[in-house]
Amino acid sequence: MKILVVDDDMHIQRLYKEELEEEGYEVVIASNGKEAIELFDSETPDIVTLDILLPDVDGIRLLRQMKEKNPKLPIIMSTAYDYRDDFAVWASEAYIVKSSDLDELKSTIKKLLGKQ
Amino acid sequence: MDIAHLQKLNEIIFENILDGIIMVDRNYRILTANRSIERWTEKPASDLIDKDCRDIFQNIPWICPDCVAEVTFQTGKVHTVMQIGDHKGSTYYAELSAYPIMDKSGEITECVVFIKDVTERMLYQEKILGSYSKVIQKNEYLEGIIENSADAIVTADLNGTVTSWNKGAELIYGFTEHEVIEKYLPFIPDSIMDVEREYIERIKKGETIKHVETMRKAKDGTVFEVSITMSPVKAASGEIIGFSCISRDISNRKIIERELINRNQELSRLFFISSAMRGTLELERLLRMVLTAVTMGDGLGFNRAILFLVDEDKNVLKVAMGVGHTSHEEAFQIWGRLSLEKKTLSDIMYEIETGSLKKDSLFDKLSRGIEIPLSEETILTMAVKEKKPFNIQNVIEEPLSDVVLVQQLGTYAYAVSPLISRDKVIGAIWVDNLFNRRPIFDEDMRFLSAFSNHVATAIESARLFERITLAEQELENIFESISDMVYFISEDYVVKSINKAVSDRLGKPSEEIIGKKCYEVFHGLKEPWANCPHYKTVDEKKAFVKEVEDPYLGGTFIISSSPIFDTTGKSIGTVNVVSDITELKNLRERLIMTERLAALGEVAARVAHEIRNPLVSLGGFAKRLEKKLDGNLKEYADIIAKEVERLEGILSEILGFVKETRIIKEIVNSNKLVDDVLFLIKSEIDEKGILLDKELGEPVDLYVDPNRMKEALLNILTNAVQAVGSNGTISIKTFVKNNAFVVEIKDSGVGIAEEDLPFIFDPFFTTKKIGTGLGLTITHRITEEHKGSIEVESEPNKGSTFRVFIPLNKVADKK
Numbered sequence: 011m012k013i014l015v016v017d018d019d020m021h022i023q024r025l026y027k028e029e030l031e032e033e034g035y036e037v038v039i040a041s042n043g044k045e046a047i048e049l050f051d052s053e054t055p056d057i058v059t060l061d062i063l064l065p066d067v068d069g070i071r072l073l074r075q076m077k078e079k080n081p082k083l084p085i086i087m088s089t090a091y092d093y094r095d096d097f098a099v100w101a102s103e104a105y106i107v108k109s110s111d112l113d114e115l116k117s118t119i120k121k122l123l124g125k126q
Numbered sequence: 127m128d129i130a131h132l133q134k135l136n137e138i139i140f141e142n143i144l145d146g147i148i149m150v151d152r153n154y155r156i157l158t159a160n161r162s163i164e165r166w167t168e169k170p171a172s173d174l175i176d177k178d179c180r181d182i183f184q185n186i187p188w189i190c191p192d193c194v195a196e197v198t199f200q201t202g203k204v205h206t207v208m209q210i211g212d213h214k215g216s217t218y219y220a221e222l223s224a225y226p227i228m229d230k231s232g233e234i235t236e237c238v239v240f241i242k243d244v245t246e247r248m249l250y251q252e253k254i255l256g257s258y259s260k261v262i263q264k265n266e267y268l269e270g271i272i273e274n275s276a277d278a279i280v281t282a283d284l285n286g287t288v289t290s291w292n293k294g295a296e297l298i299y300g301f302t303e304h305e306v307i308e309k310y311l312p313f314i315p316d317s318i319m320d321v322e323r324e325y326i327e328r329i330k331k332g333e334t335i336k337h338v339e340t341m342r343k344a345k346d347g348t349v350f351e352v353s354i355t356m357s358p359v360k361a362a363s364g365e366i367i368g369f370s371c372i373s374r375d376i377s378n379r380k381i382i383e384r385e386l387i388n389r390n391q392e393l394s395r396l397f398f399i400s401s402a403m404r405g406t407l408e409l410e411r412l413l414r415m416v417l418t419a420v421t422m423g424d425g426l427g428f429n430r431a432i433l434f435l436v437d438e439d440k441n442v443l444k445v446a447m448g449v450g451h452t453s454h455e456e457a458f459q460i461w462g463r464l465s466l467e468k469k470t471l472s473d474i475m476y477e478i479e480t481g482s483l484k485k486d487s488l489f490d491k492l493s494r495g496i497e498i499p500l501s502e503e504t505i506l507t508m509a510v511k512e513k514k515p516f517n518i519q520n521v522i523e524e525p526l527s528d529v530v531l532v533q534q535l536g537t538y539a540y541a542v543s544p545l546i547s548r549d550k551v552i553g554a555i556w557v558d559n560l561f562n563r564r565p566i567f568d569e570d571m572r573f574l575s576a577f578s579n580h581v582a583t584a585i586e587s588a589r590l591f592e593r594i595t596l597a598e599q600e601l602e603n604i605f606e607s608i609s610d611m612v613y614f615i616s617e618d619y620v621v622k623s624i625n626k627a628v629s630d631r632l633g634k635p636s637e638e639i640i641g642k643k644c645y646e647v648f649h650g651l652k653e654p655w656a657n658c659p660h661y662k663t664v665d666e667k668k669a670f671v672k673e674v675e676d677p678y679l680g681g682t683f684i685i686s687s688s689p690i691f692d693t694t695g696k697s698i699g700t701v702n703v704v705s706d707i708t709e710l711k712n713l714r715e716r717l718i719m720t721e722r723l724a725a726l727g728e729v730a731a732r733v734a735h736e737i738r739n740p741l742v743s744l745g746g747f748a749k750r751l752e753k754k755l756d757g758n759l760k761e762y763a764d765i766i767a768k769e770v771e772r773l774e775g776i777l778s779e780i781l782g783f784v785k786e787t788r789i790i791k792e793i794v795n796s797n798k799l800v801d802d803v804l805f806l807i808k809s810e811i812d813e814k815g816i817l818l819d820k821e822l823g824e825p826v827d828l829y830v831d832p833n834r835m836k837e838a839l840l841n842i843l844t845n846a847v848q849a850v851g852s853n854g855t856i857s858i859k860t861f862v863k864n865n866a867f868v869v870e871i872k873d874s875g876v877g878i879a880e881e882d883l884p885f886i887f888d889p890f891f892t893t894k895k896i897g898t899g900l901g902l903t904i905t906h907r908i909t910e911e912h913k914g915s916i917e918v919e920s921e922p923n924k925g926s927t928f929r930v931f932i933p934l935n936k937v938a939d940k941k
Binding site: 019021022025028029063090091092107108109110111112 | 737740742744746747771774
């Protein structure tokens with residue numbers, strides 16, 4: 011299973027990559043919107059974790075673009091700030107606030123991939 | 127009757143008859159004489175007997191009884207002569223009659239002579255004769271005048287049948303005497319027949335109508351102006367049997383007169399009228415002046431006048447006022463009175479301008495209701511629309527005549543002139559001459575038009591003035607009813623005028639405020655208040671706005687102070703408008719707070735990234751270290767990971783609090799909402815072995831943000847779970863009370879100390895070892911955002927009860 015992690019924080023990229031690879035997933039990393047779309051097309055991930063605040067484009071727009079390409083692909087919004095009240099994020103399959111405890115992230119990924 | 131008696135009777139008559147009687151024989155010897163003879167002979171009658179008659183009357187030579195008797199003796203017939211003579215210095219007339227007395231043979235033996243004093247009768251007769259000759263002379267003279275007069279002199283009986291017709295009449299009217307005698311007055315135009323009958327009625331009462339200017343019609347049909355004098359003709363008995371009418375053709379005179387008068391006086395009249403009117407700004411008064419000027423003989427001299435004004439809203443011409451009489455009779459009475467009172471136009475103008483406004487005349491009332499839609503095509507509306515005057519000589523021949531005027535006012539001919547002010551038609555003046563039937567001439571129209579222009583300007587000014595007066599009243603009303611305090615202060619701080627709000631706010635009647643120093647009444651000070659903007663306004667002569675805190679009145683006020691100047695530009699004080707913004711200020715402060723919070727929310731997202739991201743890496747890698755390390759190092763990594771988790775928790779709470787909340791409301795089933803919350807906390811409840819007592823009432827529709835509302839309830843439940851500890855009880859009930867959905871959460875926990883109760887909703891207030899102290903603050907805020915409320919009851923060591931009220935009417939509104 012391939013996970014596309016979209017986040018501009020290089021430490022978080024590494025943390026997610028190591029932790030998720032330990033769980034047995036293949037992890038590809040994108041640092042901005044442009045890379046994210048390229049990898050989304052080339053790598054055809056099974057799931058995406060998506061930050062909202064990115065250097066070139068906001069994550070909501072990215073979410074919409076990815077949903078247009080593949081409406082069924084699960085996307086987890088993973089952000090530092092709680093945007094849960096923003097209905098735009100409802101288009102995603104899940105919403106989590108980033109935490110040093112990655113259990114919620116891992117269980118969400120597992121749940122969403124298990125459904126497929 | 128016997129002879130003796132007859133004899134006696136004869137004697138009585140003989141002695142008492144006023145005529146002197148003597149009887150003479152052929153020798154003129156007086157046989158008998160009565161007493162009346164003594165008037166002439168101045169001797170007793172008995173002395174005359176047997177005397178010679180010729181001797182007796184010798185001294186009265188102009189009385190000669192023997193002369194009369196002599197003729198009778200000779201002719202044997204009664205003979206009468208008139209004898210005239212002087213007697214005691216006066217002329218006397220005596221009529222002597224001799225009657226023959228015959229004997230049986232038929233011979234005249236004696237004569238009886240009657241001497242009658244006919245002086246009075248003769249003198250009277252002479253007088254009559256003299257008069258008669260004079261009358262004849264005069265008559266001839268009069269007839270000469272009449273016949274040769276340039277004036278038409280006509281007499282007629284009371285029915286108007288012509289009895290005489292002079293040459294003048296023939297020249298002026300064109301009818302010969304032959305054509306008109308015994309016929310009805312032929313020269314009266316049909317249009318003024320009524321007026322003429324009115325004149326005849328007055329003549330019947332003995333009046334003379336002098337120098338009335340009217341119209342006459344010649345044989346060829348031309349109508350021209352004449353001046354007439356009509357006098358009654360009386361019979362010898364004094365009875366009025368007819369009238370004479372002298373008419374003079376004044377057309378020429380009129381024309382010259384008009385030219386002169388009009389040219390010279392038009393301007394002065396107009397000047398007078400318009401200057402009088404310009405001074406009168408009261409519209410009602412002005413209109414009356416205008417119409418009086420139009421109808422007075424000294425003015426334009428029309429019989430009736432109506433002033434129409436354009437009502438733009440209704441698009442009609444509306445009668446503003448009418449002046450004139452309702453009947454011929456009234457017209458004549460008033461004209462008569464006016465000419466008796468000798469009031470000039472300026473007298474009357476002055477009366478209208480200064481006197482009390484008279485009650486509306488009947489004509490005014492009659493005309494006031496009239497409205498003519500401007501959409502109609504009539505003479506009046508055309509005058510307005512085309513901005514030009516019209517002179518309608520005969521309404522019957524003019525198809526566009528205003529029917530309403532013909533029907534309601536009985537007009538047969540009229541003129542209309544538009545009132546134009548600054549190129550805008552504001553109305554029209556309508557005039558007619560119903561009573562004297564004088565046609566309206568071009569000169570009249572010129573005058574009327576010139577007058578209209580002046581009037582229009584004056585009316586426009588008066589209307590403006592009226593509007594200003596209204597506006598003033600309105601201002602006065604606003605001044606009184608405005609909730610802000612408004613007051614005028616003179617330069618030396620004296621309160622001159624205040625509105626009701628001032629006396630309300632100060633709690634004093636206006637009498638106790640006006641005239642006082644402003645710093646005394648407004649600030650309770652003995653000298654001007656340092657913060658007062660009045661001083662600065664007076665000083666700089668500029669409007670000035672200042673927000674002040676006034677401890678005396680206990681509030682915050684915005685004072686707008688503007689200087690006021692008299693007509694010469696001298697500053698006389700300030701007008702101040704004061705708004706009490708105490709309440710507003712409180713609101714404003716809260717708004718500022720909210721804005722700050724919102725701004726905080728803006729940056730919160732960015733801050734979150736800057737802090738949370740490093741925390742996530744820090745904690746995440748610490749956890750990874752923990753897995754790979756042993757002993758103390760593993761413990762250190764664990765400490766780092768735990769502390770990071772704590773920091774993350776604090777960050778979430780703080781960010782959640784400052785975050786701008788956007789409520790997205792939807793209709794939610796009340797029981798589902800509660801069940802969802804319970805589901806979220808169920809694991810914790812189960813873990814701790816807490817007994818949950820759930821008692822949900824009939825579900826209702828709530829119009830709330832379900833996520834926010836869940837958060838609110840969850841915070842209370844979380845606190846309850848923490849408070850009860852193991853084996854405690856939490857009961858949750860829902861019901862509807864006072865149009866609100868109520869969620870009651872009751873725990874058997876530690877409870878809240880009485881002294882802590884007032885603070886439980888304050889931010890960062892907590893008695894717990896864990897948590898930020900923001901939970902209930904957030905709950906409280908969410909509830910307020912939904913216009914709901916929270917009730918708390920608590921007893922230490924027994925537990926707490928929270929009731930959240932969510933209003934239901936919002937649901938009804940939404941549906």
